[in-house]
Amino acid sequence: MKKSLMAAGLAAVVTVLVSGAALAQAKPEILVKQRQSAMTLIGKYWGPMAGMMQGKIPYDAAVVQRNAGFLDNLSRMPWDGFHESTRDVKSAALPNVFTDQAKFREAASRLENEASRLVQVSRSGDEAAVKAQLGAVGKSCGGCHNDFRAKQ
Amino acid sequence: MKKSLMAAGLAAVVTVLVSGAALAQAKPEILVKQRQSAMTLIGKYWGPMAGMMQGKIPYDAAVVQRNAGFLDNLSRMPWDGFHESTRDVKSAALPNVFTDQAKFREAASRLENEASRLVQVSRSGDEAAVKAQLGAVGKSCGGCHNDFRAKQ
Numbered sequence: 001m002k003k004s005l006m007a008a009g010l011a012a013v014v015t016v017l018v019s020g021a022a023l024a025q026a027k028p029e030i031l032v033k034q035r036q037s038a039m040t041l042i043g044k045y046w047g048p049m050a051g052m053m054q055g056k057i058p059y060d061a062a063v064v065q066r067n068a069g070f071l072d073n074l075s076r077m078p079w080d081g082f083h084e085s086t087r088d089v090k091s092a093a094l095p096n097v098f099t100d101q102a103k104f105r106e107a108a109s110r111l112e113n114e115a116s117r118l119v120q121v122s123r124s125g126d127e128a129a130v131k132a133q134l135g136a137v138g139k140s141c142g143g144c145h146n147d148f149r150a151k152q
Numbered sequence: 153m154k155k156s157l158m159a160a161g162l163a164a165v166v167t168v169l170v171s172g173a174a175l176a177q178a179k180p181e182i183l184v185k186q187r188q189s190a191m192t193l194i195g196k197y198w199g200p201m202a203g204m205m206q207g208k209i210p211y212d213a214a215v216v217q218r219n220a221g222f223l224d225n226l227s228r229m230p231w232d233g234f235h236e237s238t239r240d241v242k243s244a245a246l247p248n249v250f251t252d253q254a255k256f257r258e259a260a261s262r263l264e265n266e267a268s269r270l271v272q273v274s275r276s277g278d279e280a281a282v283k284a285q286l287g288a289v290g291k292s293c294g295g296c297h298n299d300f301r302a303k304q
């Protein structure tokens with residue numbers, strides 16, 4: 001367990017370094033716009049799935065499969081936008097995004113993992129299992145927003 | 153050829169109807185924000201690939217593979233945001249997006265198809281073939297922007 005956590009941590013550091021190099025020329029305002037765009041689209045495709053989970057709109061397995069695939073991709077897009085250079089750009093990001101990067105990255109990874117699992121579960125056609133996994137995805141969104149995002 | 157074009161047209165109409173129903177409650181301003189977010193992220197992941205194609209940055213097969221996968225997903229996200237209800241919302245979209253929907257949808261499909269092909273080609277490891285396909289993707293971006301987007 002400890003070993004795998006360390007490996008994950010190291011992978012995260014490598015990812016940040018590579019992204020950092022690739023983004024060397026991106027302006028902080030652009031990085032913020034890009035990460036906010038990813039969040040906007042996560043909201044677009046998460047919204048209907050949340051509605052289905054809560055029974056507010058009819059369950060549609062095809063929509064869940066499509067949206068889960070999109071969410072899986074989108075869940076990997078915001079994080080390099082939380083670059084150190086964006087620390088002073090106005091946004092809803094709380095300062096601890098930058099002062100507690102390991103915890104932030106861990107919370108981000110949780111969404112990536114739960115979204116990836118949702119893709120697998122959505123292929124099973126098991127509605128109850130899908131709804132349970134939607135719950136896990138929602139929890140990972142909320143966990144990160146509670147700790148790292150200013151209350152809206 | 154004519155038959156397949158008709159089939160594609162019908163599929164597009166069905167897609168628009170389904171999307172229209174699903175988006176019945178989304179406000180026009182939100183739809184515009186969502187489609188612009190998709191374009192912002194397409195730019196994020198297209199930029200480095202364009203740079204590699206033009207020899208401005210070193211070719212990196214792993215980055216191309218990752219970005220191609222993202223682009224493939226993102227290329228399918230903007231279109232339902234060009235809903236009739238957004239006609240009067242200020243944006244760079246030209247009026248013919250709404251008056252010549254068949255041609256717009258065809259131009260949009262071209263990006264989807266070229267991006268999907270890029271995913272396949274990027275797995276081959278053939279740098280020249282990848283760069284040729286990047287050219288095809290770029291052409292599909294430009295084709296649509298020329299006809300349907302106000303000059304920036």
